[in-house]
Amino acid sequence: MRPSVVIYAICMGLIIGSFLNVVAYRLPRGESVLFPRSRCPRCGARIRPRDLIPVVSWVWLRGRCRDCGGAISWRYPLVEAMTGGLWGLAAWRYGWSWETALGLVVVSFLIALSAIDLQWQILPDELTYPLAIVVVGARLWMGPEPWWWYLGGAALGAGMLLTLYWLSPLLFGKEGMGLGDVKLMVGLGAFNGLTGTVLTLFAASLAGLVVGLVLQRMDRLGEQHRIPFGPFLAGGALLSWLYGDALMQAYFGLFL
Numbered sequence: 001m002r003p004s005v006v007i008y009a010i011c012m013g014l015i016i017g018s019f020l021n022v023v024a025y026r027l028p029r030g031e032s033v034l035f036p037r038s039r040c041p042r043c044g045a046r047i048r049p050r051d052l053i054p055v056v057s058w059v060w061l062r063g064r065c066r067d068c069g070g071a072i073s074w075r076y077p078l079v080e081a082m083t084g085g086l087w088g089l090a091a092w093r094y095g096w097s098w099e100t101a102l103g104l105v106v107v108s109f110l111i112a113l114s115a116i117d118l119q120w121q122i123l124p125d126e127l128t129y130p131l132a133i134v135v136v137g138a139r140l141w142m143g144p145e146p147w148w149w150y151l152g153g154a155a156l157g158a159g160m161l162l163t164l165y166w167l168s169p170l171l172f173g174k175e176g177m178g179l180g181d182v183k184l185m186v187g188l189g190a191f192n193g194l195t196g197t198v199l200t201l202f203a204a205s206l207a208g209l210v211v212g213l214v215l216q217r218m219d220r221l222g223e224q225h226r227i228p229f230g231p232f233l234a235g236g237a238l239l240s241w242l243y244g245d246a247l248m249q250a251y252f253g254l255f256l
Protein backbone atom coordinates (compact mmCIF):
# COMPACT_ATOMS: atom_id res chain seq x y z
CA MET A 1 0.00 0.00 0.00
CA ARG A 2 1.39 3.37 -0.98
CA PRO A 3 1.78 5.66 2.05
CA SER A 4 0.53 8.65 0.04
CA VAL A 5 -2.96 7.10 -0.28
CA VAL A 6 -3.11 6.50 3.48
CA ILE A 7 -1.95 10.02 4.33
CA TYR A 8 -4.46 11.48 1.87
CA ALA A 9 -7.22 9.39 3.49
CA ILE A 10 -6.23 10.60 6.98
CA CYS A 11 -6.33 14.26 5.91
CA MET A 12 -9.70 13.87 4.17
CA GLY A 13 -10.98 11.95 7.20
CA LEU A 14 -10.04 14.81 9.53
CA ILE A 15 -12.08 17.24 7.41
CA ILE A 16 -15.05 14.88 7.15
CA GLY A 17 -14.79 14.35 10.94
CA SER A 18 -15.28 18.07 11.36
CA PHE A 19 -18.51 17.80 9.36
CA LEU A 20 -19.61 14.75 11.38
CA ASN A 21 -19.37 16.90 14.52
CA VAL A 22 -21.87 19.28 12.93
CA VAL A 23 -24.17 16.37 12.01
CA ALA A 24 -23.95 14.84 15.51
CA TYR A 25 -24.69 18.20 17.14
CA ARG A 26 -27.50 19.45 14.88
CA LEU A 27 -29.38 16.37 13.67
CA PRO A 28 -30.83 15.39 17.10
CA ARG A 29 -31.82 19.04 17.61
CA GLY A 30 -33.68 19.09 14.31
CA GLU A 31 -31.40 21.73 12.77
CA SER A 32 -30.07 21.84 9.21
CA VAL A 33 -26.67 20.20 8.89
CA LEU A 34 -25.64 22.48 5.99
CA PHE A 35 -26.66 25.98 7.14
CA PRO A 36 -25.75 28.23 8.87
CA ARG A 37 -21.99 28.13 9.38
CA SER A 38 -20.64 26.80 12.67
CA ARG A 39 -21.16 28.97 15.73
CA CYS A 40 -20.01 28.77 19.32
CA PRO A 41 -22.87 27.01 21.17
CA ARG A 42 -22.38 29.37 24.13
CA CYS A 43 -21.96 32.92 22.75
CA GLY A 44 -23.19 32.36 19.17
CA ALA A 45 -20.08 33.90 17.56
CA ARG A 46 -19.23 32.58 14.11
CA ILE A 47 -16.21 30.30 14.13
CA ARG A 48 -13.55 31.90 11.96
CA PRO A 49 -12.21 29.91 9.00
CA ARG A 50 -8.72 29.80 10.52
CA ASP A 51 -10.18 28.20 13.68
CA LEU A 52 -11.80 25.39 11.70
CA ILE A 53 -8.65 23.30 11.23
CA PRO A 54 -9.49 19.82 12.60
CA VAL A 55 -7.87 18.93 15.96
CA VAL A 56 -5.16 21.61 15.54
CA SER A 57 -7.48 24.56 16.20
CA TRP A 58 -8.88 22.96 19.34
CA VAL A 59 -5.39 22.31 20.73
CA TRP A 60 -4.17 25.76 19.67
CA LEU A 61 -7.09 27.48 21.43
CA ARG A 62 -6.71 25.11 24.41
CA GLY A 63 -10.31 23.94 24.03
CA ARG A 64 -11.82 27.42 24.45
CA CYS A 65 -13.92 29.70 22.24
CA ARG A 66 -11.86 32.60 20.86
CA ASP A 67 -14.68 35.05 21.59
CA CYS A 68 -16.20 34.13 24.95
CA GLY A 69 -13.56 31.78 26.37
CA GLY A 70 -16.22 29.13 27.00
CA ALA A 71 -15.04 25.52 27.07
CA ILE A 72 -15.40 23.55 23.83
CA SER A 73 -15.86 19.84 24.47
CA TRP A 74 -12.96 17.47 23.86
CA ARG A 75 -15.43 15.33 21.95
CA TYR A 76 -15.01 17.54 18.87
CA PRO A 77 -11.28 16.90 18.32
CA LEU A 78 -11.81 13.26 19.36
CA VAL A 79 -14.43 12.73 16.62
CA GLU A 80 -12.11 14.39 14.09
CA ALA A 81 -9.09 12.32 15.14
CA MET A 82 -11.11 9.07 15.12
CA THR A 83 -12.48 9.78 11.65
CA GLY A 84 -8.98 10.57 10.35
CA GLY A 85 -7.55 7.45 12.00
CA LEU A 86 -10.27 5.10 10.76
CA TRP A 87 -10.18 6.52 7.22
CA GLY A 88 -6.44 5.94 7.22
CA LEU A 89 -6.89 2.39 8.54
CA ALA A 90 -9.48 1.61 5.84
CA ALA A 91 -7.17 2.88 3.09
CA TRP A 92 -4.30 0.94 4.62
CA ARG A 93 -6.31 -2.28 4.67
CA TYR A 94 -8.09 -2.15 1.28
CA GLY A 95 -5.99 0.28 -0.75
CA TRP A 96 -7.34 2.28 -3.67
CA SER A 97 -10.56 0.32 -4.28
CA TRP A 98 -14.38 0.35 -4.25
CA GLU A 99 -14.22 -1.64 -1.03
CA THR A 100 -12.34 1.25 0.62
CA ALA A 101 -14.81 3.77 -0.78
CA LEU A 102 -17.74 1.85 0.73
CA GLY A 103 -15.84 1.46 4.00
CA LEU A 104 -15.21 5.21 4.26
CA VAL A 105 -18.92 5.92 3.84
CA VAL A 106 -19.82 3.33 6.49
CA VAL A 107 -17.14 4.59 8.92
CA SER A 108 -18.48 8.13 8.60
CA PHE A 109 -22.08 7.08 9.27
CA LEU A 110 -20.96 4.98 12.25
CA ILE A 111 -19.03 7.81 13.88
CA ALA A 112 -21.99 10.22 13.64
CA LEU A 113 -24.39 7.51 14.85
CA SER A 114 -22.15 6.53 17.77
CA ALA A 115 -21.67 10.13 18.89
CA ILE A 116 -25.45 10.69 18.82
CA ASP A 117 -26.24 7.39 20.55
CA LEU A 118 -23.75 8.09 23.37
CA GLN A 119 -25.30 11.47 24.10
CA TRP A 120 -28.99 10.99 23.28
CA GLN A 121 -29.53 7.21 23.39
CA ILE A 122 -31.07 7.30 19.92
CA LEU A 123 -30.02 6.15 16.45
CA PRO A 124 -31.91 8.50 14.10
CA ASP A 125 -33.74 7.05 11.09
CA GLU A 126 -32.23 9.91 9.06
CA LEU A 127 -28.91 8.05 9.33
CA THR A 128 -29.77 4.35 9.74
CA TYR A 129 -32.05 4.22 6.67
CA PRO A 130 -29.63 5.85 4.20
CA LEU A 131 -26.81 3.67 5.58
CA ALA A 132 -28.86 0.51 4.98
CA ILE A 133 -29.85 1.61 1.46
CA VAL A 134 -26.30 2.59 0.44
CA VAL A 135 -24.71 -0.57 1.81
CA VAL A 136 -27.30 -3.03 0.47
CA GLY A 137 -27.17 -1.31 -2.94
CA ALA A 138 -23.36 -1.32 -3.02
CA ARG A 139 -23.12 -4.97 -1.96
CA LEU A 140 -25.63 -6.16 -4.56
CA TRP A 141 -23.71 -4.25 -7.20
CA MET A 142 -20.06 -4.91 -6.26
CA GLY A 143 -20.02 -8.08 -4.15
CA PRO A 144 -17.46 -9.71 -4.04
CA GLU A 145 -19.61 -12.53 -2.57
CA PRO A 146 -23.01 -13.56 -4.06
CA TRP A 147 -26.05 -11.38 -3.17
CA TRP A 148 -27.56 -13.83 -0.66
CA TRP A 149 -24.38 -13.65 1.43
CA TYR A 150 -24.99 -9.98 2.20
CA LEU A 151 -28.79 -10.05 2.40
CA GLY A 152 -28.38 -13.08 4.67
CA GLY A 153 -26.07 -11.05 6.90
CA ALA A 154 -28.61 -8.23 7.07
CA ALA A 155 -31.48 -10.64 7.83
CA LEU A 156 -29.49 -12.57 10.43
CA GLY A 157 -28.16 -9.48 12.23
CA ALA A 158 -31.39 -7.51 12.25
CA GLY A 159 -33.37 -10.68 13.04
CA MET A 160 -31.25 -11.48 16.09
CA LEU A 161 -31.60 -7.96 17.49
CA LEU A 162 -35.33 -7.86 16.70
CA THR A 163 -35.77 -11.13 18.61
CA LEU A 164 -33.92 -9.60 21.56
CA TYR A 165 -36.07 -6.48 21.26
CA TRP A 166 -39.22 -8.62 21.59
CA LEU A 167 -37.89 -11.02 24.20
CA SER A 168 -36.09 -8.81 26.68
CA PRO A 169 -39.24 -7.16 28.15
CA LEU A 170 -40.57 -10.68 28.76
CA LEU A 171 -37.32 -12.10 30.13
CA PHE A 172 -35.81 -9.15 31.98
CA GLY A 173 -38.82 -6.87 32.41
CA LYS A 174 -37.12 -4.02 30.58
CA GLU A 175 -36.08 -2.97 27.13
CA GLY A 176 -32.67 -4.34 26.27
CA MET A 177 -32.54 -3.16 22.69
CA GLY A 178 -33.93 -0.28 20.70
CA LEU A 179 -35.47 -0.52 17.24
CA GLY A 180 -32.68 1.84 16.12
CA ASP A 181 -30.17 -0.95 16.82
CA VAL A 182 -32.23 -3.29 14.61
CA LYS A 183 -32.28 -0.75 11.74
CA LEU A 184 -28.55 -0.08 12.13
CA MET A 185 -27.87 -3.82 11.94
CA VAL A 186 -29.55 -4.08 8.52
CA GLY A 187 -26.76 -1.93 7.06
CA LEU A 188 -23.99 -3.51 9.12
CA GLY A 189 -25.13 -7.07 8.33
CA ALA A 190 -25.16 -6.33 4.61
CA PHE A 191 -21.76 -4.65 4.96
CA ASN A 192 -20.06 -7.72 6.43
CA GLY A 193 -22.02 -10.68 5.06
CA LEU A 194 -22.97 -13.81 7.01
CA THR A 195 -19.82 -14.76 8.95
CA GLY A 196 -18.86 -11.13 9.46
CA THR A 197 -22.28 -10.49 11.00
CA VAL A 198 -21.82 -13.33 13.49
CA LEU A 199 -18.45 -11.85 14.46
CA THR A 200 -19.95 -8.34 14.69
CA LEU A 201 -22.69 -9.49 17.08
CA PHE A 202 -20.26 -11.57 19.13
CA ALA A 203 -17.68 -8.80 19.50
CA ALA A 204 -20.34 -6.15 20.23
CA SER A 205 -22.06 -8.30 22.89
CA LEU A 206 -18.78 -9.23 24.55
CA ALA A 207 -17.51 -5.64 24.64
CA GLY A 208 -20.92 -4.35 25.75
CA LEU A 209 -21.05 -6.89 28.55
CA VAL A 210 -17.54 -6.07 29.81
CA VAL A 211 -18.10 -2.30 29.68
CA GLY A 212 -21.53 -2.72 31.31
CA LEU A 213 -20.08 -4.74 34.19
CA VAL A 214 -17.22 -2.28 34.71
CA LEU A 215 -19.61 0.71 34.74
CA GLN A 216 -21.94 -1.13 37.12
CA ARG A 217 -19.03 -1.86 39.41
CA MET A 218 -18.04 1.82 39.34
CA ASP A 219 -21.71 2.77 39.86
CA ARG A 220 -21.60 4.88 36.72
CA LEU A 221 -24.53 3.44 34.79
CA GLY A 222 -26.76 6.44 35.51
CA GLU A 223 -30.50 6.49 36.14
CA GLN A 224 -31.52 4.61 33.02
CA HIS A 225 -29.30 1.66 33.84
CA ARG A 226 -28.59 1.07 30.21
CA ILE A 227 -25.70 1.79 27.93
CA PRO A 228 -26.23 2.58 24.26
CA PHE A 229 -25.51 -0.47 22.12
CA GLY A 230 -24.97 1.40 18.84
CA PRO A 231 -21.28 2.22 19.43
CA PHE A 232 -20.58 -1.43 20.25
CA LEU A 233 -22.29 -2.63 17.08
CA ALA A 234 -20.29 -0.02 15.16
CA GLY A 235 -17.00 -1.15 16.72
CA GLY A 236 -17.81 -4.82 16.14
CA ALA A 237 -18.69 -4.18 12.50
CA LEU A 238 -15.48 -2.25 11.82
CA LEU A 239 -13.37 -4.87 13.60
CA SER A 240 -15.06 -7.51 11.49
CA TRP A 241 -14.57 -5.58 8.25
CA LEU A 242 -10.91 -4.74 8.92
CA TYR A 243 -9.68 -7.92 10.61
CA GLY A 244 -12.52 -10.46 10.41
CA ASP A 245 -10.65 -12.84 8.10
CA ALA A 246 -7.54 -12.87 10.29
CA LEU A 247 -9.60 -13.34 13.47
CA MET A 248 -11.63 -16.20 11.97
CA GLN A 249 -8.47 -17.97 10.79
CA ALA A 250 -6.85 -17.61 14.20
CA TYR A 251 -10.03 -18.85 15.91
CA PHE A 252 -10.51 -21.93 13.74
CA GLY A 253 -6.76 -22.55 13.86
CA LEU A 254 -7.24 -23.29 17.55
CA PHE A 255 -9.36 -26.37 16.74
CA LEU A 256 -8.19 -27.64 13.39
Ligand SMILES: [Zn+2]
Nearest residue numbers: 040043065068
Ligand atom coordinates in the same frame (compact mmCIF):
# COMPACT_ATOMS: atom_id res chain seq x y z
ZN1 LIG B 1 -18.08 31.55 22.41
